[in-house]
Amino acid sequence: xxxxxxxxxxxxxxxxxxxxxxxxxxxxxxxxxxxxxxxxxxxxxxxxxxxxxxxxxxxxxxxxxxxxxxxxxxxxxxxxxxxxxxxxxxxxxxxxxxxxxxxxxxxxxxxxxxxxxxxxxxxxxxxxxxxxxxxxxxxxxxxxxxxxxxxxxxxxxxxxxxxxxxxxxxxxxxxxxxxxxxxxxxxxxxxxxxxxxxxxxxxxxxxxxxxxxxxxxxxxxxxxxxxxxxxxxxxxxxxxxxxxxxxxxxxxxxxxxxxxxxxxxxxxxxxxxxxxxxxxxxxxxxxxxxxxxxxxxxxxxxxxxxxxxxxxxxxxxxxxxxxxxxxxxxxxxxxxxxxxxxxxxxxxxxxxxxxxxxxxxxxxxxxxxxxxxxxxxxxxxxxxxxxxxxxxxxxxxxxxxxxxxxxxxxxxxxxxxxxxxxxxxxxxxxxxxxxxxxxxxxxxxxxxxxxxxxxxxx
Numbered sequence: 001x002x003x004x005x006x007x008x009x010x011x012x013x014x015x016x017x018x019x020x021x022x023x024x025x026x027x028x029x030x031x032x033x034x035x036x037x038x039x040x041x042x043x044x045x046x047x048x049x050x051x052x053x054x055x056x057x058x059x060x061x062x063x064x065x066x067x068x069x070x071x072x073x074x075x076x077x078x079x080x081x082x083x084x085x086x087x088x089x090x091x092x093x094x095x096x097x098x099x100x101x102x103x104x105x106x107x108x109x110x111x112x113x114x115x116x117x118x119x120x121x122x123x124x125x126x127x128x129x130x131x132x133x134x135x136x137x138x139x140x141x142x143x144x145x146x147x148x149x150x151x152x153x154x155x156x157x158x159x160x161x162x163x164x165x166x167x168x169x170x171x172x173x174x175x176x177x178x179x180x181x182x183x184x185x186x187x188x189x190x191x192x193x194x195x196x197x198x199x200x201x202x203x204x205x206x207x208x209x210x211x212x213x214x215x216x217x218x219x220x221x222x223x224x225x226x227x228x229x230x231x232x233x234x235x236x237x238x239x240x241x242x243x244x245x246x247x248x249x250x251x252x253x254x255x256x257x258x259x260x261x262x263x264x265x266x267x268x269x270x271x272x273x274x275x276x277x278x279x280x281x282x283x284x285x286x287x288x289x290x291x292x293x294x295x296x297x298x299x300x301x302x303x304x305x306x307x308x309x310x311x312x313x314x315x316x317x318x319x320x321x322x323x324x325x326x327x328x329x330x331x332x333x334x335x336x337x338x339x340x341x342x343x344x345x346x347x348x349x350x351x352x353x354x355x356x357x358x359x360x361x362x363x364x365x366x367x368x369x370x371x372x373x374x375x376x377x378x379x380x381x382x383x384x385x386x387x388x389x390x391x392x393x394x395x396x397x398x399x400x401x402x403x404x405x406x407x408x409x410x411x412x413x414x415x416x417x418x419x420x421x422x423x424x425x426x427x428x429x430x431x432x433x434x435x436x437x438x439x440x441x442x443x444x445x446x447x448x449x450x451x452x453x454x455x456x457x458x
Contacts, residue, residue, distance in 0.1 A: 002070040002111035002118075005036040005161065010121065010153040011146065013063035019241050020131050020138040023065060023149045028157075040066035042099030044245045046126045046256065052304070053409055054092055054174070054419055056099035062128065062245050067121035067150055068100060070111035071162040083164035085455040088119045088154055088193070092174025092201065092419070095143055095263065096126045096256070109427025113445060114452025117163035121150040127222065127252040128245070130262035132215040137237045140215055144189075144270045147179055151192045168193040169455035173422050177201025177291075181383060185278040186270050190285040195458060197451060198291035199425070200418055203275035204379035209264040218260055226251045279386035286392030288458040290451075293380050295401040296415030298371030303414070305330060305371075313411040316367075317360040323367050324348050330371070364413070376418070394458055402443060407435045425451060 008031075011023035018024065042056040043064035072084055089105065091098040100120040107118030123129065123146035132140030139145075155165050170193050172180040181203040183189035184196045203209070223229040226248065228239035240248070252262075266274045278284060303312050305326070318326070327347065331339035339347070351366040381397075388395040400421040403412065410417050423429070424444040429436035436444075 002072050002108050004108065005069040005071070007038045007040040007066045007068065008034070008036055009065060010067050010150050011065040014065065014124065014128075014142075015062045017241065019062065019128070020133075020142070020237070021136065022139055022142065022145045025149060025153075039068065039101050040064060040122055042101050043122050043124050044126070044128050044249060045093075045099065046096040046249070046253065052097075053104070054102075054422075055097045056101055058099070058101065059246070059249075060099065064122045064124070065146060065150075067119055067153065068107065069158075069161050069163075070107035070118040072111055072115055072117070073162050082162075083159060083167075084115060084117045084162050085167040085169065085452065086117045086119060086154060086158050086163040086165070087114070087452065087455050088121075088151055088168060088170045090123075090147055090170060090172030090176035090179050091120070092172065092176040093125060094261075095130060095175045096261065098125060098175070104423060104426055104428060106426065106431070109430045110425070110448050110452070113427060113430070113448045114455075116452045116455055117158060117161060119150075119154050119158070119163075121147075123147050123150065127248055127262060130215075130264070131222070132212065132219045132262070132265060133235050133237075134212060134216055138219065138235070139268065140212070140265045141268055141270060143264065144179060144182060148183065148189050148192070148270060151183070151189065155192045166194065167455065169195040169197060171197035171199065171451065171455075172201070173199040173419060174201045178203050178205050182264070182271055182275060184287055184289065184387075185275045185284055186272075187283070187285075188270050188272075190287060193287075195288040195290070195455060197454065198289065198380065198383070199421060200293050200297060200376050200380070202291070202376075202379035202383040204382045205375060209266045209271070209274060212265050212267055215262065215265045218255075218262055221260065222251060222255055222262075225255060275383075279383065282390060284387055284390045284393070286390055287387075288394045288454070289384070289387050290396045290398070290454050291380050291384055292398030292400065293372070293377045294416045294418060294420055295399060296368055296372065297376040297418045298368035298373075299414035300410065300417035300419060301371045301375060302367055312409075312414065315360070315411070315413040316364050318363060320352060320355055320357045320359075320363050323352070323363050326367065327370060368415075372418075396454070402440070404440065405437070421447070424448075 009026045042060035044060040105120050111118045124142050129143040131138045170180045177198040178201040180196050223235040228236045230236045355362045384395050384397050401416050424447045429441040429444040
């Protein structure tokens, strides 16, 4: 069994005057006799009532920048001074939600079976992690700055927990995978770890970033709706910081419901330019990379997009014409990126040219493929191709195809959807064997050993 250390602060609480600001490292002298036995509260989450397996049901708190460690050996026999490979998890949630308080992210099983040190940490999301004013009051990209500070903490201190600071692998899923990709391509971050595992996400993804100009425009809109815009240009930060986190989140929820979601920006010290430019210019460190996607990535996103149209356990039956309208609607938001009429026709011709108007099964699969290819599969393949051209980098690609046949959160028609592999990577079948078949328990073992072997050997 691994030894467990929970709720270790890696940064000062970003409250009061530190709201919207870059994290400040926690002073190691302030730890004292620290009780590391409580899982930390999540950061303030965007909660819209739609239950998803990657979302915490808790509203969260702003004092949330803590990490957790599972180590195979601290107080046991350390006569050989063995240090273990380290795997640092970055959760997903579209940069709007997510938390390490989920039981799913318990690192005990992965640490034990993989013989590695596992670290998870919270980072700010939504308005608290992405609000931008082109100033020190709100520099934006706090999502990335929190993550980098957590990884820096691990690099500086993990040897005290049996981890090898020279063998750190960052791994993440969805927005966490996009983040890991940004750090991989950042000269400011990449020196902190040796390898990366990207599960269903790449910085080539459309939600991977916007221009500072657009981010500032969106943040001013939020400040205006909050009553904290002193004129058409100036954000009143005293006003913004005097609001409760609930009041701010309610303003952001209203903005978000109108299709405006704060995102990463490119142009700061972590992401000096768009990751695509970094790859094209071969400004990539020779970091070993394992990445991949799930066969039916788009089905879960389809459910999120139209939850009122179907139960996840019942197939979505819509016509080809309705499906094309749905694709157009998604392209007008931040899901697929803005599509011209010509691009829309090219996409529908490619995926649906031989699909009948009321061939519900084929229409549904075409929608799943369009969403999955555009948001996850193509961005991941493009990144793999780009990084593989860098001398010294070893790149491996996987596809997860397993379909869980009982006690499944998703309906059978959804196949192997987005996020479905995470339960196996963290060893849930070993902790809850009554919910899984023997082959699924073995699948989980194989994935944990593969991931940890990559962390150990590349």
